[in-house]
Amino acid sequence: MSVCRSTLLLRGLIAMGLAVAMPATSAEPPAPPPAAAIAPAPAPAPPPSPAQILAIPPPLQALLQQRVIAPGYAREQRIERLVHLIFDDDGMALTYDPYATQTLTETWQNHRANCLSFTLLFVTLARAAGIDARVQEVAQVVTWYQDQGVIYSVGHVNAGVNINGRIAVVDLDRNVLYDRYGPQPVSPARALAHFYNNRGAMHMTDGDAVQARAYFQAALAQDAAFVSGWNNLGVLDARSGNLAQAEHDYRIALQLKPRNAPSLTNAAALYRRLGDSRQATLLANRLQQVQRDDPFVQFRLGNAAEQRHDYAAAIRYYRRAVALYETAHQFHFGLARAYFLAGDNRRASREMARARDLAGDDAGALKARYQAKMESLARWRQHDAAAN
Template sequence: MIKYLNSLKRVLVILSCILLLIGLAGCNSTPSRLTESQLSSYFADNQFANHNKYYIESAKDIFTLDDDIKKTIRRKISSTHSHEERVKRLMTEIIGKPNKDYIYSGAADLTASEAYRYKTANCLSLTIMAYSMAKEANIGAAFQEVFVPEFWTDRQGQKLANGHVNLRLFATQHNHIYHHSIYTKEVDFAPEVNSQSLNKRTISKAHIQALFYNNRAANALIEGDLDYAYHYLKQAIELHPDDSPTWSNLGLLYKRRQLIALAEKAYNKALELDPNNLTPLDNLAVLYKQQGKLALSKSIQDKLKTKRANNPFYHQYQGDLALESGDYLAAVSHYKRAIRIAPKHDSFYFGLARAYYSLGDNNKTQQYLAKAKRYADFDDDSHRYQAKLNMLGN
């Protein structure tokens, strides 16, 4: 079992549809510059099943659209030669509106064609879909990593730390001497993310492919398939060795397989690439505690607490932990601190309502459920809060 903060399990994964209000993290990344021999020293093929047993999707599998989807795009775009109109038409008639035409599901790591057909995927997969559609429409597109604070979601009892990517569309006008951008538009499948106010950087298609593998690896970890997870992570690192979260996930995998020295090595590689990535620090603190290096573990934990003090999602996370352990008054305190930092986020109020419900205070439960509904960005969340209010009112 993987242990994290307060002995809960957590897997770091770029699932890319998150809520944020303040701060940024992970802006610095140092290229790894590993030789092939150095890179191989981080792997442990002999500890896992042969890779021939597992299918790893190719770039063609991930990015290629089915022929009928391509025909739909060409039919809707072909009637206009305006660069701006082509982008707008792609946005409104083909990609559609997040949370209206597509439903977010953190566990749905799908290819471009699958995301279009099922209309349900996580934001990484939806961004891949939008990129492939833009390319088919002869519209320029670039992937962007958006630097966001730590944020945790829960899946099957495991805490997932999330990141975020989006897409920038651009149409260009050419003449005989030069070309220049005349229209740009961001496509973001997390509309509650105010990405305009956050730092971001353009990342490569290969990096996105590696993130896709990282997501698949995290899902395999959750399901307990360590061999499949290993081969996805190895493929991700070989494709793009400079991604800190992927190295952190490799460390988690090694820890589960009791390859402690390799786990520590992978965590330190993650920190070398991005000193602002706090998750491998978390994992190192747990690892050192289990090894009896208590002073070193406590030093890291104190540093983490200081760094996270102004992150409302950290206080929400602590509230969730308190709620799960039955310390409802502590949960109330943590959720209220999150609200003081970021007062317009629905899940903070929902957590507070859950805490008061556990304390038997129905009036405050209804009060904070109503506030959660007021600040909900997604229709399904709003309906969920209303259903709970209706139940309490009966």
């Protein structure tokens, strides 16, 4: 499922691309498993159709016409007015809910959305208002909350808006760090696959295997190369005791994306359960290499080491993350913090300065925060020098 927060960010005119996880061969992606292959079970409620998911409720259509379309504003003004319509108290008054994977009608009724529901809402309304908008996905993100807490997520979506040939990113989260490839535009079918997959994961968490399966199959019907759908279907089959089918699901997921960490993790666990230690070890070794080459994983391990006060390990992991993703100011900040906690103020100051310099010209508040922490470190050094 996707993670996002409640503060809207319009990332000014940033154009970035993501390497899409597609099959290594030119063969057509496998079709979703046929219904006949599934064990008899109570009939699930049918998932909403794509038209039902994206239908604009009449009251919202009227507001869109009145506040965004009818006055004849320029495109940039329509974007701004659409944002106000969605978030202002006299509009939808939308609030963030990480579990609210909803249709547009449900979002209108409940005034709640996660990043996926918001993105579907924004893109659909924008297109209805003549704005060139699209759904985008990011393979991995890290989100900061409070002072030091982090949320690591595989998968995130936002909206891209074409303004005079350049792409501005509309995102609910101002504190998210994208992977090095950034947001990648996806097809409407892929966006809907995310919706069905999220709903399936929620039903699986609730213990409703029948309904979860219906949603995972709906996701794969939209995009048969959707790795997360195959992975989640494998989890569901493994939980249901259908280990042969789970093996099939994971095999397809890894054919589509051989270095997909969740599928490697789950498949290795399945082979251990099946008693195939050779295959389990092979996949575990591949996973270890994937994690070593993943700056987000190294950062997460560094954060975990920091939380348990193992600052030497935290420094090793953060340094690895920085080496893999040198321009992420958040990683330099983590390394600076670990150095400081380990008593190395000189290196802490150096990394803090690097974090400040990488924060960007449009991140004034963040740069000021880093500058204040640098000044605090300088005072610590003066205090230590005086004490000695």
